[in-house]
Amino acid sequence: MLFDVWAPYASRVTLQVEGRAYPLERDPARAGWWCGAAPAGRYGFALDDGPVLPDPRSRRQPDGPEGLSAPFSPDFAWRHAWAGRPLPGAVLYELHIGTFTREGTFDAAAQRLGHLADLGITHVELMPVCPFPGRHGWGYDGVAPWAVHEPYGGPDGLRRFIDAAHGLGLGVVLDVVHNHLGPSGNHLPLFGPYFTDTHHTPWGAAVNLDAPGSAEVRAYLIGSALAWLRDYRLDGLRLDAVHALVDHGPTHFLAELSAAVDDLAARLGRPLFLIAESDLNDPSLITPRAEGGLGLHAQWNDDFHHALHTALTGESQGYYADFAADPAYALAKTLRGGFFHDGSYSSFRRRPHGRPLTPSAVPAHRLLGYAQTHDQIGNRALGDRLSAHLSPGLLACAAALVLCAPFTPMLFMGEEWGARTPWQYFTDHPDPELARAVREGRRREFAAHGWPAERVPDPQDPATWERSCLDWDEPGRPPHTQLLAWYRELLALRRTERFLASPDWSDMSPTTVPAHCLTFRRGPLLISANPGPGPAEIPAPPGARVLAAWRPVEAPGADGVLRLPGECAAVLRQD
DSSP: OEEEEEOTTOSOEEEEETTEEEEOEEOTTSTTEEEEEOOSSSEEEEETTSOEEOOTTOSOOTTOTTSOBOOOOOOOOOOSOOOOOOSTTOOEEEEOHHHHSSSOSHHHHHTTHHHHHHHTOOEEEEOOOSOOSSSOOOSTTOSOTTSOOGGGTHHHHHHHHHHHHHHTTOEEEEEEOOSOOOSSSOOHHHHSOOEEEEEEETTEEEEOSSSTTHHHHHHHHHHHHHHHHHHSOOSEEEETTGGGOOOOSSSOHHHHHHHHHHHHHHHHTSOOEEEEOOSSOOGGGGSOGGGTSOOOSEEEOHHHHHHHHHHHHOOOSGGGHHHHTSHHHHHHHHHHHSOSOSSEEETTTTEEEOOOOOTTTSOGGGEEEOSOOHHHHHTSTTOOOGGGTSOHHHHHHHHHHHHHSSSEEEEETTGGGTOOSOOOOOOOOSSHHHHHHHHHHHHHHHHTTTOOGGGSOOTTSHHHHHHHSOOTTGGGSTTHHHHHHHHHHHHHHHHHOGGGGOOOOTTOOOBOSSTTOEEEEETTEEEEEEOSSSOEEEEOOTTOEEEEESSOOOOOOTTOEEEEOSSEEEEEEOO
16 A cells, blocks of 8 residues: 655654554655555554654544544445535535434434425535544534544445435535644644744634645645545535635635636536635625636625624624614615625724625625524524524524525524524543633633623533534424424425525615515515514515415505514515
């Protein structure tokens, strides 16, 4: 078996396989690379006189991120042929393997995929599955970007999950983290200049995308992304916090990555896409490369979330302050133009923020719209969902606005039945010092916002993970049953009413009449939500048919008025 490793800092590299040492030779064709042959088995690399370390490009870490690496075979007995499923018209469902079921494995999660297919989901978006310390965690502190967390089921478990999803017609998107590695088990700096002090991020030194040695680092990350898409038959990747990928080189890393993914899609003959998480409100991210953009296919739209959240909850702390002055206006602005902050002043940032997006140039499916995500729930002190505070009627309004808006909708696991289980921040660091630092850091963070330390869940307490697991008995009990039926009804409408899945948002013209209500058009469809406690009279075409309503609603009469009860949403059609 051939082995190689990029280790430009080393003057000597030794391969260790099953306890035997095999000196490697410098590769004359590739600067900084070492290569050699040895029998297959558990292996690692010793740099000069240092300890044996796992392979930076390891595809398997059977004993966790600190253990030896293991060989990986791209061969797999796929049961289902798969031609892919594109992003336009999609409905995404974000889930975390470790809490989607109590078992916390790929195989257990696969047993629940029928629920998502019946619901009307088109793509599952998995939170990160790379190896991280311990068994339970969010996955954003992974340290082996090419491998799969073994407690979830390892590489074959992931492939079985994806194969099962494809058999039900579901695409699969994977969340990958290129902007940092976790604090425990990160040995990349010993191998080469994977990080640089030229730029800094919230996690410390930045990933090296433009300093000396960056060409190999860029190839490392792009190679990992292509391997996920190719070897696991994934349909797309979600890129975590791309605003932290600082790159002043001639071609931005994201443009190089998107070009590589588009080329792979052409070679495989199936659609592939990249979805960014970004707080920059920069339309160049999702503008095609041929038009001067970076060529990513979509991005999360937090502005829509923040406007919707403040409209439903009345919260005004932190970044919600920018939206709380007039939530209905903020929501209407995002529906009309994508970004609320499009160069306007942000009181939270105390400066102007964002750039305008041109709806005629950017199809609406390139922005993801959502009422809840892992971040917006889990980064609250108690990990409380909207269902912890809002009535079923207000949750129904949120569902209608997300699923009928022009954006690509995304749900967070359990949202469709108003899950009452929280989704809290949990870790499982074996290092006691790191565990203590995480616990104390979490409590300090929320103490600054007035939370007593004893009320902030301990991330290291197994009960914090246990509380965050979905309760699959809830969907069969009221009021969860009614809310689940509402989600199914709206998702069925997306399949039968083509205007709801249209990426055209140029003629929406949302209105806020009365002031607390929101009404917008999608072709001949009229979507109206009244989050207020009392009934509202909303202008509507006489004779329009009610296609769906959370509570009984009569069609508008000759007076052209829709009388919408409080905490209610409805979808009408003008034939």
